Amino acid sequence: MSYSSILYLLPFLGAVLLLYNGVPRKFRWCILLLASYIFYWMGSPTTLVFLLLSTVAVYFAGIFLNKIQDGFELSKKALDREGKKSLRKIIGWQKKAVCACTLLFIFGLLAFLKYYPFLSENINQFFGWMHLAAPLPELKLILPLGISYYTLQAAGYIIDVYRGKYPASRHIGKVALFLSFFPQIVEGPIARFDETAGQLMEGKRSTYKNLTFGAQLILWGLFKKMVIADRANAFVAEVFENYARQSGAVLLMGGILFTVQIYMEFSGCMDIVTGSAQLFGVELPKNFARPFFATSVNDFWRRWHITLGAWLRDYVFYSVSLSKGFGKLSKTAKEKCSPFLGALIPSAAALFCVWFCNGIWHGAGWKYLAYGMYYYVIMLLGMLLEPLFARGAAMVHLNREGGAFHIFRILRTCVLVVGGMILFRAESVGAFGEIVGKIFTSFSPKTLFDGTLLQLGMDGWDFLAVAAGCAIVFVVSLLQEKGWSLRERIAGQNIALRWSVYFALILAVVIFGAYGTGYDQVAFIYGQF
């Protein structure tokens, strides 16, 4: 059930809201849990078992970790300093073993279901080159709905319990609802247990403010998805599927429009899911913060898919860079080589792990791995060359804080992001190479004006609708970037103006939304991960 479908927006969401508000407060979480499992079952009935397995695994592992910790707290009272130290060491190992086994189990499920086909294909191919029989059987596996999202949430929960951030929950319903909450199961945001689980169990009544703010966000998300993203999809699909026939200029245009499409679609989906949760008084973590105002690639990733970046930072980057092994290596490098190298080694190694994980999280394929490495190389070069840039800027008296340089940095980031998006959308790394080659060697700018663009799935009106939609989103984003809270301002207007805005958005979605003859309903791209 797509978040932009009538089935989800009216009968499903409407029925859940009515039921939720119709039962006593202490049972409202049961309605949300029931709705979440029905939603999951409707989308992916055969793979519900994997969600249940992960839920049960982290629930019992959490309880076990609690028991180990409680045992330590009890025993340590009778021990001296040395005794406590050695017991802490034993307890540490026990907790580590429980946490590692749980992670191995939940990530094992993800790895097997998501990466087995890719791995077996490549391993078999390798054996084929060596003239040996293929060792791995071909399996047709179904990827469970939202597994890449709920696995990260489950892993975050168990690591937090292991690290002692909070005790494990003794309420299996709470853990189950946290992992399966229907608005976020398909595309995130990837929430933390201490962020949303409490809110989900609270059973707040849907207030007028929550309902109007939630509906506003859903409408805004539908506008981005249906008016802009789905309309751009026809052009993007045509250009990338037949890239060999296109000029460099058309391919670049395809890359730019794909960047627009994926942003409008993913951030639009986040608006719909955040709005849906808000109807029930639940605030989900933010996943986007106007990424195209970013002044560097690092800044872009602080604003794009924020919850994935934050997850990788907290559980991969810090775990690797602050590990004892890298600490020692860094110290040795600092003493024997240079302080700069000592500081660089742990960051560079951890950054590699982050971008490797980021790449393969997006999909099982070489191009996704290349996508991760693309950003790794850019960030590493940025780290290495920053002192050089700073010196160069000082030599030519360049004002790095000035407005012109700020705009240059935004444009430079946009160019690098579009490059990454072309790799992300291309059918393979080879195709990406050919596309980039064409952009640089056979650009042919006349194809932008001779009507070629209008033969590729979008007519003049489509381009106009996409451009107008983008202009509206740009103005809204600019105002938000300057600190305006548009939702509060609209809510503060008189009823006539308020409803004029809502009706304008509804009409825009109804009139300019891409659906009906000639348009297939476009699946959310991030829902396929």
Place this chain on the structure above:
Amino acid sequence: MEELLSILKNLKPGVDFTAQTDLIGDHILDSMSVVMLVGELNDTFDIEITPVDVVPENFKTVDTIYAMIQRLSDD
């Protein structure tokens, strides 16, 4: 405190750390600089800062960093 300020100054020259109220929120310290800072703090103060300690609240200001160092030194 003087040692801490000197480490911070070496890490980010030109920043008046005593005047800052949100080093993480204002992006003065990003994840890279936090890792470098943690390495320096571990060596200088003979403490062990683990990923559990790397939360925005502990790195918000010079005072919160100092408080974390003292807490970990006492452990």
